[in-house]
Amino acid sequence: MDLIKSVTSIIDTVKKLKEINDKIKDADLKNVIADLNLELSEIKVKLSEMINENNELKEKIRIIEDTKNQKEELILKNDSYYTKNGDGPFCTGCFDKSGKKIRLIKNPIIAAQDFGKYKCPVCGNFFR
Ligand SMILES: [Zn+2]
Structure with missing residues (x-):
């Protein structure tokens, strides 16, 4: 969850960079910022998928451990x-x-x- 917040904060920072560059109008910097934005968005999506997968795995482990504990009884x-x-x-x-x-x-x-x-x-x- 904290990782998502960090990535969101970086995306905001990149937005500010873009606003600054809009005043300077440097074409190279504009391209770099666009690339950065794209890569960050991809990281955010992958991170969400990993968090979901992690939660599913935790739930599976919980069921297996519950079953094991009950079976012993x-x-x-x-x-x-x-x-x-x-x-x-x-x-x-x-x-x-x-x-x-x-x-x-x-x-x-x-x-x-x-x-x-x-x-x-x-x-x-x-x-x-
Ligand atoms: Zn039955």
Whole structure:
């Protein structure tokens, strides 16, 4: 963010240079200022892209670390996850894929109990 401010400040300084040169009317200096302006604009755009990319990467790292921390607290039982406090069951597939704890629901169809006692409301997998 501070880098963007610095570049913006340099662009302002170049504008002032241009105003001064408008009085002097030096053709060479005018060209140099125009080049400088162009290069600075490009730097500002690239900087914004880098900041966005950096924020996206930080978010990805946060999700990976959250998932890792939560996984250390989960226990695998009957092919589904439970917390150490016994809360659960949670879907293994959904957690391993997205890091989200999806609470399993009781299989609503009695005739389909053979598939499993529980069902994941998100991915639809059955669990014992
Ligand atoms: Zn699921």
